[in-house]
Amino acid sequence: MKDLKYLQLFDAYGALLTEHQKEVCELYYMCDLSLTEIAEQKGTSKQSVSEMLAKSRALLDEYEEKLHIVQAAQRAAAAAEKLSAFAGKHPEYAAEIDEILSVLQIGEEPQSEQ
Numbered sequence: 001m002k003d004l005k006y007l008q009l010f011d012a013y014g015a016l017l018t019e020h021q022k023e024v025c026e027l028y029y030m031c032d033l034s035l036t037e038i039a040e041q042k043g044t045s046k047q048s049v050s051e052m053l054a055k056s057r058a059l060l061d062e063y064e065e066k067l068h069i070v071q072a073a074q075r076a077a078a079a080a081e082k083l084s085a086f087a088g089k090h091p092e093y094a095a096e097i098d099e100i101l102s103v104l105q106i107g108e109e110p111q112s113e114q
Contacts (some may be wrong), residue, residue: 003029009060012069021056028053080104 007029014022027033027041028049035053039046064070080101087097 006057006060008070009064012073013060013063013067016063017056017059021052021059024049024052025056076104 006025010025010029014025017025024038024042027038028035033041035046035049038049042049083097083101083104087094
């Protein structure tokens, strides 16, 4: 698999790219096509595809530098992993840890108390 960092950044910020940038990134990172294959499919040069990917990577890096969404998700995942390990050693805290883990779930809304 090609650079996992940019795949994660693309997942987080791909919607902020232009349609053309998104298409090229999807073909490169998700479909695992080479620059030559993408150029042939898009009817452009390999150099153009390379420049588009470089520009897209720079934009994705810039978005992460400003917004830190991927970094926050990685920290939440690390915290969840440590909490799960702690719960295994201390079952008496399982209910509280499960509640914290439910808050840390990415893409899910925390459950409100009723």
